[in-house]
Amino acid sequence: MNLKIGIIKGDGIGPEIVTEAQKVLNKIAETYGHTCEYTELLLGGASIDVHGVPLTDETVAAAKQCDAVLMGSIGGDAKTSPWYQLEPSKRPEAGLLRIRKELNLFANLRPAVLYDELKGACPLKESITEGGFDMMIMRELTGGLYFGERKTVEVDGVLTAFDSLTYNEEEIRRIAKRAFDIAMKRRKKVTSVDKANVLDSSRLWRKVVEEVAEEYPEVTLEHMLVDNCAMQLVKDPKQFDVILTENMFGDILSDEASMVTGSIGMLASASLNETKFGLYEPSGGSAPDIAGKGIANPIATILSAAMMLRFSFDLDQEADAIEKAVEKVLKEGYRTIDIMSEGKTQIGTAGMGDLIASFIRR
Ligand code: IPM
Ligand code: MG
Numbered sequence: 001m002n003l004k005i006g007i008i009k010g011d012g013i014g015p016e017i018v019t020e021a022q023k024v025l026n027k028i029a030e031t032y033g034h035t036c037e038y039t040e041l042l043l044g045g046a047s048i049d050v051h052g053v054p055l056t057d058e059t060v061a062a063a064k065q066c067d068a069v070l071m072g073s074i075g076g077d078a079k080t081s082p083w084y085q086l087e088p089s090k091r092p093e094a095g096l097l098r099i100r101k102e103l104n105l106f107a108n109l110r111p112a113v114l115y116d117e118l119k120g121a122c123p124l125k126e127s128i129t130e131g132g133f134d135m136m137i138m139r140e141l142t143g144g145l146y147f148g149e150r151k152t153v154e155v156d157g158v159l160t161a162f163d164s165l166t167y168n169e170e171e172i173r174r175i176a177k178r179a180f181d182i183a184m185k186r187r188k189k190v191t192s193v194d195k196a197n198v199l200d201s202s203r204l205w206r207k208v209v210e211e212v213a214e215e216y217p218e219v220t221l222e223h224m225l226v227d228n229c230a231m232q233l234v235k236d237p238k239q240f241d242v243i244l245t246e247n248m249f250g251d252i253l254s255d256e257a258s259m260v261t262g263s264i265g266m267l268a269s270a271s272l273n274e275t276k277f278g279l280y281e282p283s284g285g286s287a288p289d290i291a292g293k294g295i296a297n298p299i300a301t302i303l304s305a306a307m308m309l310r311f312s313f314d315l316d317q318e319a320d321a322i323e324k325a326v327e328k329v330l331k332e333g334y335r336t337i338d339i340m341s342e343g344k345t346q347i348g349t350a351g352m353g354d355l356i357a358s359f360i361r362r
Contacts, residue, residue: 014072139250
């Protein structure tokens with residue numbers, strides 16, 4: 001099979017971690033008889049440096065020609081990078097928001113898994129994490145506060161900023177369906193997170209989610225207020241299977257969920273639309289402080305490539321092979337610095353990519 005993959009290396013550690021994921025993909029292609037046809041796409045700071053804007057129309061068109069896009073990370077240090085001297089709509093993050101919208105990537109899947117081998121890195125007490133946890137955050141990605149009307153104006157001589165949070169029932173229905181579909185393949189529980197005690201958008205969210213739930217009698221649905229959810233994630237993370245939530249809540253809760261695993265450098269993510277197309281990226285950021293040092297953990301990006309093979313190309317065996325290779329590297333005691341612990345062998349970004357590629361088996 002010819003895999004047409006868009007590659008967004010991006011900023012910070014992005015180029016380093018994507019290079020390792022490509023190494024692993026190339027090994028998969030060689031082992032299973034596929035070809036990878038890569039198209040490099042510029043996004044974020046890397047695009048600003050060349051084109052003056054974080055995303056061009058040409059890049060959007062080129063991305064649409066691909067079957068899937070694998071991305072590193074975008075953005076720089078807001079204090080020191082010249083990108084942040086630009087007006088907000090020209091900064092790196094604006095490019096990411098625009099590509100999500102242009103490609104209609106409304107479903108953002110963010111798994112948070114406690115790896116057995118890495119339990120030591122989890123900041124929660126053992127009594128809380130015993131037995132591990134494995135949740136999937138389904139974050140709505142193209143609506144809500146991120147894409148609502150916004151402005152800053154003077155009202156009676158006082159500077160006043162407005163952001164609006166809008167959801168229509170169709171936007172809620174399509175993401176809720178995705179969450180229930182995923183739950184059917186997992187432990188059949190959906191926790192829908194909202195702020196229905198305050199927000200109208202949340203009350204509509206709840207109503208539509210309940211309607212969708214009727215089509216999935218096997219799935220248990222519970223509603224949880226977002227403040228309580230933030231607390232429950234550290235109090236009892238085991239209770240969660242699929243967390244379904246709107247854009248802004250999902251942004252915040254997914255950082256929290258990944259932190260409690262203790263290994264954000266391990267977590268992949270996928271942003272999907274109605275078709276097989278998806279954009280796959282590690283959950284962590286561009287980490288400008290360690291960029292270029294060869295120490296970043298490429299595993300989240302490598303696992304994002306596995307998610308891509310599974311969701312966009314239906315190549316389950318190949319995806320399994322990557323996940324097994326990652327397990328093997330951890331079992332054998334190899335660690336990048338972020339997940340290092342006593343008695344293990346510390347290696348760098350390229351060393352990790354080489355080892356995982358070498359462990360790929362048919
Ligand atoms: C994320 C990031 C982005 C978001 C930023 C970079 C705009 O935090 O993917 O979670 O808020 O969606
Ligand atoms: Mg975020």
